[in-house]
Amino acid sequence: MDLNEARKSLMSLQRKMAAYEHALSLLSFDGSTGAPRGTADNRAASMSMLSEEIYTLATGEKSLKLLEYLDGRSADLDLPEQRMVHLMLRDIREMQKIPMDEYVSYQELLVKSEAVWHEAKEKSDFALFAPYLKKIFESQKRFANYADPSKKPYDYCLNKYEEGLNTESCDAFFDKVRSGIVPLLKKISEVPQVDDSIRFGHFPLDKQEELALYLMRTIGLDLDHVGLSTTEHPFTTSLGSHFDERITTHYFENDFVCSMYSVVHEGGHALYDTGSDDSLAYTVLDGGVSMSIHESQSRFYENIIGRSREFCRMIFPKLRELFPEEMEGRSADELYRAVNKVEPSLIRTEADEVTYSLHVMVRYELEKRIFAGELEVNDLPAEWNRLYKEYLGIDVPDDKHGVLQDTHWASGLVGYFPSYALGNAYGAQFLSRMRSAVDVDAAVASGDLSAVNAWNRENIWKHGHLYTPAQLLGRVLGGDFDPQYYIDYLTAKVRDVYGV
């Protein structure tokens, strides 16, 4: 094999894989957005077929030989190529341990599970979903065991979304976060609650869509390359490369704030993905490095930027224009307090910044115990409800508002939830670094986020998957990760909103 030819083959292999991923992502996107409800089996069959094709392509002897050859000539490759070869070889070796029929039927299971989850959630019927969830957890346990039988299965799951993460570091992180949050909640419970009535009323869907597009432009998304659709549970996906990104939202006619922050959150994901250096398109380095870093960006835009006083003031004239009757006699500062109201609640995606990580901890605890064999799937609803009472002090009325609320497990995303809390904490520390170079408040107040985006692009986005999460964190932070920044950020926010 000739080195230059092999380097070209490396690129064309990734190009072909990107085309398959494009098709699979679009099929999945379609399933969550426009597809008629009776079409899940039809889609599952095609996805299973195409997954089989990409599996064969990616793990085939030809690909393996190419990658092994390039791995042996590593010194002659540039840094991105080295990283591509490393990641692809790692994935192949992991995939090779999974028998092809198991891999394919797992993909098919996921597509069906999502449809069943939708129905189960609608009917608040966990028993409908339980057999699928059992199979998903069992498959993941088997995959973990194939990958490394000496490792805890749950550590395998955590690692998929954050290279290097394990149960011990997660436990330590959550302990620290919890001990920071509990006193804040106690303080808030002792003072009068803020009034959030500004968010409720009648907000026509077409006006909410106009708001969504305005917000997308405001945070700096290029609408020629980022689309907006509606779905049950909002998500973001890249189609083929970072040149085609889709975000989704869910409108509630009686509350415009839900979709508003959903759009800013998913918009943060899209900013990160579309900020990859163009040279990384159609390679495995395109897009974000890990789920935690991804969530650090989405939640940075949603919370740190989006729930700041400056942001609320900056967008308020637009809200007045779109909802003149509902905003009559209201003020930007009322909005600021309303969107920062802290109150233990049922739904994670609607939770405030302070209680949010407690929602994550419930899921983390349950996953950890399921994978340690200490908890059965059938016992999940009861245990979910018990933990919500213990951590958040609230009663869960039904599974729709409890264990069935998130789509993650139905999509096979196990070990993903801690990313949200880690992302929150990373974001707070990023902010403190960013402030030394950018006047963040002034940028937000002016409605021109380009300086903020430029900093994120330069430090985080453009690198795609070039570095490991730990390497990237080290570069950005110039020191160790410390959740204290997050606790300090929350403490300051609570003081500003509640005066305590």
Next chain:
Amino acid sequence: MDLNEARKSLMSLQRKMAAYEHALSLLSFDGSTGAPRGTADNRAASMSMLSEEIYTLATGEKSLKLLEYLDGRSADLDLPEQRMVHLMLRDIREMQKIPMDEYVSYQELLVKSEAVWHEAKEKSDFALFAPYLKKIFESQKRFANYADPSKKPYDYCLNKYEEGLNTESCDAFFDKVRSGIVPLLKKISEVPQVDDSIRFGHFPLDKQEELALYLMRTIGLDLDHVGLSTTEHPFTTSLGSHFDERITTHYFENDFVCSMYSVVHEGGHALYDTGSDDSLAYTVLDGGVSMSIHESQSRFYENIIGRSREFCRMIFPKLRELFPEEMEGRSADELYRAVNKVEPSLIRTEADEVTYSLHVMVRYELEKRIFAGELEVNDLPAEWNRLYKEYLGIDVPDDKHGVLQDTHWASGLVGYFPSYALGNAYGAQFLSRMRSAVDVDAAVASGDLSAVNAWNRENIWKHGHLYTPAQLLGRVLGGDFDPQYYIDYLTAKVRDVYGV
């Protein structure tokens, strides 16, 4: 090779091809519906890659050997298998004549062309689109020449949409239709024009969408398997199999009739596709047999059913409910006359039943002369405008309302247009057959089309692509095709609406 194994391989090969087709159709559907405008290149690259994969799969030695083996054992196959082998071999042999790089770059050209056509139409700038259109026509001429250098290239194009059709039979058909239509138009021009003001006003898009869904249910579509989206130029597509069908429409806020009949038209396509026998799913026999038969169904529902007095009366209460202010003081009979107003106009898709085929004839003439080398692409706009003056007596103000109005050429659909006129004529003759078994008027009046649909399913839909168009026509008509039924149908309609 063992016969039973080969039969199984035949099914799994088709299953795999259906998965690729699913992906490609969805990518194309996405490009015409939700995709952000700057993503065409990204999509084109993935589609080109996947087209290359399906080309390799379909024309590969393994597939060819399998099909040739089965072709040799034809007597041992059942009828559907014989037809599958015949169609697949025919396609492979035709595809094999096209060099792979040409095939792939043609697919890529089409994706880009559609995006450019959108822009060109918006700007009414034919020069923008012309270089792409030239390439498309040149590619088709080359493909025709590869397929059969002894045949007229345009006959190759016609044959793609209607097996057995050629320029001579088309000329004869159009001559007969034209000589039937011209006297009708003359008669209409001598009496007062009908009042169609009922269709104009203010019709909110969400109410029009509700109407669209109502119409879909009314004509008998299963909304669990048929989706509705919006697009520039409405179309229908199957995704993977007839179990997932998508129709599209385009709403105009000031005129509800456009989208209404677009939905019924596309709904007719969807009825035909989803009416395939389930055993044909994931085979090349799934869906309709030819474009003309397809159009016979879409235009049957749009015109013969949808523009009947019974249909207008049946749906009128729904219109009153959705548009109470605009329908105040209006009647179902006013609607009936309005939707049957005959008037030469600019846009084919909005043309009335009588002038419709004249629009088709313009395109047929132009295509025929382009392919005979008698006309250059650059001269198309002028020639288009000249023919509109000659056939329809009207002046074309700009290319947006002229030569750029249809998406067909941008999608590589050359030789397709005659299908619309043939479909009209087939439909009229089918109606006369259907009336001997079904009380069509009573069914439509009652709002329950199941007897009509059952006749179409039994005679046409369920067979998918099992017979050639000629065989199917022979079975349904029990005799020769005769355009006189169509002329008689139009004559009766004109008499009923205009009293002449």
